[in-house]
Amino acid sequence: xxxxxxxxxxKVTEKGKDVELRCDPISGHTALYWYRxxxxxxxxxxxxxxxxxxxxxSGLPSDRxxxxxxxxxxxxxxxQRTQQEDSAVYLCASSLVRGPGQPQHFGDGTRLxxx
Amino acid sequence: ILNVEQSPQSLHVQxxxxxxxxxxxxxxxxxxxxxxxxxxxxxxxALFVMTLNGDEKKKGRISATLNTKEGYSYLxxxxxxxxxxxxxxxxxxxxGNNRLAFGKGNQVVVIP
Numbered sequence: 001x002x003x004x005x006x007x008x009x010x011k012v013t014e015k016g017k018d019v020e021l022r023c024d025p026i027s028g029h030t031a032l033y034w035y036r037x038x039x040x041x042x043x044x045x046x047x048x049x050x051x052x053x054x055x056x057x058s059g060l061p062s063d064r065x066x067x068x069x070x071x072x073x074x075x076x077x078x079x080q081r082t083q084q085e086d087s088a089v090y091l092c093a094s095s096l097v098r099g100p101g102q103p104q105h106f107g108d109g110t111r112l113x114x115x
Numbered sequence: 116i117l118n119v120e121q122s123p124q125s126l127h128v129q130x131x132x133x134x135x136x137x138x139x140x141x142x143x144x145x146x147x148x149x150x151x152x153x154x155x156x157x158x159x160x161a162l163f164v165m166t167l168n169g170d171e172k173k174k175g176r177i178s179a180t181l182n183t184k185e186g187y188s189y190l191x192x193x194x195x196x197x198x199x200x201x202x203x204x205x206x207x208x209x210x211g212n213n214r215l216a217f218g219k220g221n222q223v224v225v226i227p
Contacts, residue, residue, distance in 0.1 A: 004158070033215075042119070043204065043217035056213045091159070100147040100208070103161030104215070 002026070004107035006092050012113045015084060021077040021110045025094030032069060033095075033104060034077050036088040043091065049075065079112075087114045117141055119207050121218035128195045128225050135191045136221040138205030142186035149215060150179055150190055151204040159204060162190075195225045 005024040013019055025032050034046040045059040049069040060066070064082075069075040079086055089111050093104035120139045128134045140148065147166045151159040163172040168183040176193045192199055202222045206215040 035217075040219075042219040043206070043215075045214040045216070048213045050213070059214060093159075100166045101164050103149060103164050105161065106151075106158040108156075108158045 004092055004094055004105050006090075006107035006110050008110055009108060010111045010113075012115065013082060014115050016081055018078065018080045019082055019112065021079075021090050021092075021112070023075045023077070023092030023094075023107060025073065025075070025092070026105055027073075029094035029096055029105070030072070031095045031097065031102075031104075032075050033093045034067060034075070035091045035093065037091065038085075038088040046077070046090075082112075082114045084114045087112055117207050117209055117216035119205055119216050119218040121203075121205050121221050123221065124219065125222040125224070128192075128199075128223060130195060130197060130225055130227050132195055133191065133193045134195060134223070135189050136203065136223075138188045138190070138207075138218055140186050140188075140205075140207040140216075141209075142184055144209045144211075145183045145186070145207070146210040146212070147208045148181055148188050149204075149206040149208070150188070151206070152201045153204055153220070154201040162203075190221070192223070195223075197225045197227050199223060200225045 007022045030051045032049040035043045048056040064080045067077045089109045091109045093106045095102045095104045150162040153159040165181040170181040178191045202220040206217045
């Protein structure tokens with residue numbers, strides 16, 4: 001079956017512009033995660049959605065970042081007034097349930113470059 | 116935020132040799148440990164999810180062990196092949212927490 005799909009795969013934009021990143025999780029996966037990897041850093045948690053529960057936004061680095069998940073499926077991550085430090089690979093992952101034994105399934109990521 | 120450390124950061128291995136590397140994490144409040152393989156231009160691929168102290172898991176030539184009491188996991192690659200070249204990510208999840216805390220990865224280059 002189809003895996004996690006992310007779009008666009010690459011995005012180059014000017015500082016100050018808004019960007020929107022999209023994630024299509026695996027069908028039936030109730031949990032969805034956003035991470036990012038900045039140059040030289042490990043994967044950094046951003047936000048977590050589980051079913052209809054309120055999302056865990058504790059990893060969002062500033063109020064310029066927001067995310068939503070419509071209908072329990074597709075998610076969009078929006079970055080307003082982008083800054084150069086927002087340049088990173090943004091990864092989306094989904095998993096079946098919150099149980100400890102479930103792996104996360106990742107998309108190919110969006111490489112975001114802020115000029 | 117859990118502090119997950121991986122060492123060494125990078126290593127070069129001759130084809131056919133075996134190798135291993137370490138992931139260390141806080142032993143208190145442990146819930147689960149994940150290993151992923153991330154090849155260039157691809158998505159991270161799940162290798163193992165381990166939850167119990169003393170767990171050992173194997174997938175082909177790759178295996179992993181877990182010690183939750185002392186807070187470390189080892190990943191082993193037996194008879195390395197060029198297709199094993201990748202970054203191996205370790206991630207830890209604490210109890211009552213939804214997030215995975217990732218280490219910076221072990222970058223492996225297998226030399227033919």
